[in-house]
Amino acid sequence: MLNKNAAKKIISAFLSLMTIAVMTAGCQKSNEEQNNEELLIGFSQIGSESAWRIGNTKDIEEQAQNYGVDLMLENANQKQENQIAAIRRFIAYKVDVIAFSPIVEDGWDNVLTEAKDAGIPVILVDRDISTDKEDLTTCLIGADFYKEGVMAGEYLIRKADALGLDHVNIVEITGTENSTPMRQRQAGFADAIANDDRMTILESIDGDFLTSRGAECMRYLLETYGDDIDVVYSHNDEMTLGALPEIEKAGFAPGKDIIIISIDGGQEAIDVLKEGKINCVVECTPKLGKELMETAIKLKAGEQVDPLIHPIEQVFSDEMNPEDIAPRGY
Numbered sequence: 001m002l003n004k005n006a007a008k009k010i011i012s013a014f015l016s017l018m019t020i021a022v023m024t025a026g027c028q029k030s031n032e033e034q035n036n037e038e039l040l041i042g043f044s045q046i047g048s049e050s051a052w053r054i055g056n057t058k059d060i061e062e063q064a065q066n067y068g069v070d071l072m073l074e075n076a077n078q079k080q081e082n083q084i085a086a087i088r089r090f091i092a093y094k095v096d097v098i099a100f101s102p103i104v105e106d107g108w109d110n111v112l113t114e115a116k117d118a119g120i121p122v123i124l125v126d127r128d129i130s131t132d133k134e135d136l137t138t139c140l141i142g143a144d145f146y147k148e149g150v151m152a153g154e155y156l157i158r159k160a161d162a163l164g165l166d167h168v169n170i171v172e173i174t175g176t177e178n179s180t181p182m183r184q185r186q187a188g189f190a191d192a193i194a195n196d197d198r199m200t201i202l203e204s205i206d207g208d209f210l211t212s213r214g215a216e217c218m219r220y221l222l223e224t225y226g227d228d229i230d231v232v233y234s235h236n237d238e239m240t241l242g243a244l245p246e247i248e249k250a251g252f253a254p255g256k257d258i259i260i261i262s263i264d265g266g267q268e269a270i271d272v273l274k275e276g277k278i279n280c281v282v283e284c285t286p287k288l289g290k291e292l293m294e295t296a297i298k299l300k301a302g303e304q305v306d307p308l309i310h311p312i313e314q315v316f317s318d319e320m321n322p323e324d325i326a327p328r329g330y
């Protein structure tokens, strides 16, 4: 039989072993995290112009943490030159992967050639670039903006049918000139309504994805076209939310006198859809962080990646019960 002291020692040794086991389990990292400790991504974000953008930044930060990836994040405050400077800093810092959301499509050849010469792979997040040069970037992770425009146009055709309209005058408030979502949301919408004789686009005007510009554009459009306006097609929620009070001030009821179509699907716009002042919001998800981390991990490992990754998106509208829409998270 063991004496008391020996028994105590055995128990205390056992307890220490248990503590170590529990501590290691507590500190244990997932395989994903262990493998990614050395991965450093430099990410240049456009700015903070919208709920979409803020949600996108937050998602990328959260996913970097989830995957145990180090992130150098720079906010360019809506200026291309700030993005170019950030990319140059990432190159000097020798990050493993550069990621960025180009504010506009043109003007990236020089800095991306520098990244290529430094052997650093580049991932486009959200928006595309336009270039004649090959292999400046590895892939694009972002929404299918053309399809979003098509979905907006198709909704309008269904709405015009349902209301029995025989003529439909549209004003379009577009996103930042020369940006991918602006170009493609415009083209998709125009193509979707092209064969419908009822549809006329009275004017397309640049609202730069900003609430303040959305309001200014709407004031101008109301002064110019007054009650000829049947539809506002706006390329993002912020511009829509800026335009709505102007419509009300001019004595019209948005959602009833004027059909309102928006893109993004942030919570604030969905709440206004529920109030009946917006008729349709095409979803554009900002949650691109998971794909970004997984793609960067593959690039670091020298693996092939998909050249184009589009998330799946849907349409929220007065054709459905808006109470069924789950909280959006941005």
Ligand code: GYE
Residues within 6 Å of the ligand: 049, 050, 051, 052, 053, 126, 127, 143, 181, 209, 235, 236, 237, 238, 263, 264, 284
């Ligand atoms: O729709 C808008 C934002 O590029 C998809 O940019 C993004 C757009 C989004 O600021 O709200």
